[in-house]
Amino acid sequence: MKTEKYYLKEIEQKDIQNIFSGLSDPEITQFYDVHFPTLEATQEQMDWYQNLKTTGTGIWWGIYGKDDQKFRGACGFNGLEKEHCKAEIGMWLLKEFWGQGILKEVMPKVFDLGFGELGLNRIEGYVVTDNRKCKSALEKVNFKYEGTMRECEIKDGKKISVDIYSILKKDIIG
Numbered sequence: 280m281k282t283e284k285y286y287l288k289e290i291e292q293k294d295i296q297n298i299f300s301g302l303s304d305p306e307i308t309q310f311y312d313v314h315f316p317t318l319e320a321t322q323e324q325m326d327w328y329q330n331l332k333t334t335g336t337g338i339w340w341g342i343y344g345k346d347d348q349k350f351r352g353a354c355g356f357n358g359l360e361k362e363h364c365k366a367e368i369g370m371w372l373l374k375e376f377w378g379q380g381i382l383k384e385v386m387p388k389v390f391d392l393g394f395g396e397l398g399l400n401r402i403e404g405y406v407v408t409d410n411r412k413c414k415s416a417l418e419k420v421n422f423k424y425e426g427t428m429r430e431c432e433i434k435d436g437k438k439i440s441v442d443i444y445s446i447l448k449k450d451i452i453g
């Protein structure tokens with residue numbers, strides 16, 4: 280899958296160093312319920328990607344620059360429910376690549392695959408209410424805010440609210 284400046288390649292076991300470089304960064308995992316401080320610990324995430332594939336419940340890709348083949352971040356689908364033609368979307372970028380419009384450029388391609396090959400009708404995003412960067416990025420690619428699950432999680436003793444965003448096939452193809 281290619282865009283003007285980037286290409287996406289399915290995540291494999293040999294990408295563990297790239298995944299570690301992202302998910303060991305507390306600024307990237309700030310709003311996540313996962314954080315992997317060591318390369319060894321990151322194997323759990325690699326098993327999660329593999330399990331999505333073997334169970335047919337999702338797929339994640341690495342994002343690379345066409346000019347330098349350098350890893351930029353990752354994005355993908357999980358929680359895919361075939362009977363309801365829906366899946367949850369996720370994305371993270373290495374900090375050095377924030378503020379460059381990568382999500383804005385890559386997401387439409389991911390939508391095409393989701394609404395096309397994967398046969399989705401609905402793509403959902405669950406975003407911690409305080410994650411402004413993510414919410415502004417999602418709104419820029421036409422995700423619709425649907426509501427807030429107030430104080431639906433407790434993390435480190437803190438009550439966390441989560442916003443629900445979605446985009447439907449008809450939002451894209453009209």
Ligand SMILES: CC(C)(COP(=O)(O)OP(=O)(O)OC[C@H]1O[C@@H](n2cnc3c(N)ncnc32)[C@H](O)[C@@H]1OP(=O)(O)O)[C@@H](O)C(=O)NCCC(=O)NCCS
Nearest residue numbers: 307310370371372376377378379380381382383412413416
């Ligand atoms: C969520 C996340 C991927 C958003 O990254 P981002 O760089 O802010 O989003 P985009 O790639 O769409 O870039 C948009 C920004 O690039 C800027 N930009 C620069 N060049 C641009 C271009 N050519 N086109 C569009 N935007 C451009 C925009 O002004 C905008 O900056 P702003 O956020 O200061 O307004 C990033 O913050 C992240 O990895 N967070 C940690 C993981 C996480 O919380 N993920 C949650 C799921 S979304």
